[in-house]
Amino acid sequence: MIIKIDLASEIAIYIQLKNQIIEGIATGQLRPDEQLPSVRQLASDIGINMHTVNKGYGQLKSEGYTLIHKRKGVIINNLEDMKDPSYSEKLEINIKPLIAESICKGLTESDYLNLCKGIFKQLKKGEINKSELNPNR
Amino acid sequence: MIIKIDLASEIAIYIQLKNQIIEGIATGQLRPDEQLPSVRQLASDIGINMHTVNKGYGQLKSEGYTLIHKRKGVIINNLEDMKDPSYSEKLEINIKPLIAESICKGLTESDYLNLCKGIFKQLKKGEINKSELNPNR
DNA sequence: TTAGCTGTTATATACAACGTATAACAAGAA
DNA sequence: TTCTTGTTATACGTTGTATATAACAGCTAA
Numbered sequence: 001m002i003i004k005i006d007l008a009s010e011i012a013i014y015i016q017l018k019n020q021i022i023e024g025i026a027t028g029q030l031r032p033d034e035q036l037p038s039v040r041q042l043a044s045d046i047g048i049n050m051h052t053v054n055k056g057y058g059q060l061k062s063e064g065y066t067l068i069h070k071r072k073g074v075i076i077n078n079l080e081d082m083k084d085p086s087y088s089e090k091l092e093i094n095i096k097p098l099i100a101e102s103i104c105k106g107l108t109e110s111d112y113l114n115l116c117k118g119i120f121k122q123l124k125k126g127e128i129n130k131s132e133l134n135p136n137r
Numbered sequence: 138m139i140i141k142i143d144l145a146s147e148i149a150i151y152i153q154l155k156n157q158i159i160e161g162i163a164t165g166q167l168r169p170d171e172q173l174p175s176v177r178q179l180a181s182d183i184g185i186n187m188h189t190v191n192k193g194y195g196q197l198k199s200e201g202y203t204l205i206h207k208r209k210g211v212i213i214n215n216l217e218d219m220k221d222p223s224y225s226e227k228l229e230i231n232i233k234p235l236i237a238e239s240i241c242k243g244l245t246e247s248d249y250l251n252l253c254k255g256i257f258k259q260l261k262k263g264e265i266n267k268s269e270l271n272p273n274r
Numbered sequence: 275t276t277a278g279c280t281g282t283t284a285t286a287t288a289c290a291a292c293g294t295a296t297a298a299c300a301a302g303a304a
Numbered sequence: 305t306t307c308t309t310g311t312t313a314t315a316c317g318t319t320g321t322a323t324a325t326a327a328c329a330g331c332t333a334a
Contacts, residue, residue: 012292012293014292014293019234019237022238026236038310040308051294051295052292052293054310057310065241068310071309073309083241084243087239088248091238092252092256094235095235095256096260097156097159098231098232100159100160101228102228103260104159104163104202104219105220105224106220106221107228112228113253115225115228115229116232119229119232119233149321149322150321175280185322187323189323195282209280
């Protein structure tokens with residue numbers, strides 16, 4: 001998977017990194033048990049500091065997306081273990097300001113929902129091959 | 138309208154302020170031509186610095202939500218002038234990471250869309266009386 | 275005119291977050 | 305042993321956030 005960092009973006013580098021890996025998991029480009037590049041390797045590849053990568057990796061781990069495999073290093077966690085029943089509560093807090101803004105900016109509810117559906121469609125493209133037996137660990 | 142600031146929140150104060158005013162506009166609690174408290178008054182009311190309020194107000198103005206009326210101070214802009222046809226493009230960039238995260242966290246597309254619908258319902262409650270003739274200016 | 279309010283700007287300070295840099299550690303692999 | 309892994313510590317510079325004091329122009333009302 002190719003990671004693209006925009007140094008001109010207002011979004012912190014470690015957040016951009018984190019978002020792209022999460023998106024990779026959501027689309028199925030990154031599968032459970034798949035290993036991520038080492039912090040030093042990835043930092044070198046995309047031309048940023050090791051600690052910035054480490055910060056992103058650290059958050060991915062603490063939020064359940066990855067875990068440390070003694071042999072492989074950082075690997076993608078099992079999809080079941082990522083799930084969080086209480087997530088929708090945190091999500092609502094993040095979505096609310098976006099919807100309020102959207103209303104003011106002239107978007108209808110249908111406009112907004114269709115935009116979301118489009119993003120789901122886009123992300124689910126890679127999900128066809130996502131069916132998998134639980135890999136050996 | 139009551140503004141509530143959470144000093145323990147990780148969200149910057151001027152962003153919290155901005156979000157609540159935008160939400161107020163979306164729900165109809167704040168109507169066009171209605172005046173907002175002065176930067177000094179609001180700062181005093183909620184116990185924060187004048188410049189923090191000014192920063193939030195400044196962004197609201199530059200994003201079209203408010204304008205400066207020589208007599209009244211800061212007032213809510215006309216709803217038509219708030220609209221921005223290109224907004225959905227910026228919106229998509231903000232929504233995408235949330236949807237990717239939601240997929241990983243086990244939410245289905247229906248779960249997500251229903252959550253959005255619920256927020257729309259909640260925000261639109263105050264919209265019944267939002268029908269208005271263009272007020273004098 | 276004077277006094278008081280408005281938004282706005284300037285300057286300064288303190289703190290936290292971000293990103294970089296160098297270095298070191300324990301643990302496992304070759 | 306040598307190399308790589310994640311991890312931690314320390315330090316530095318930059319930027320963003322929030323505060324504080326002060327001043328300005330423009331308008332309102334006494």
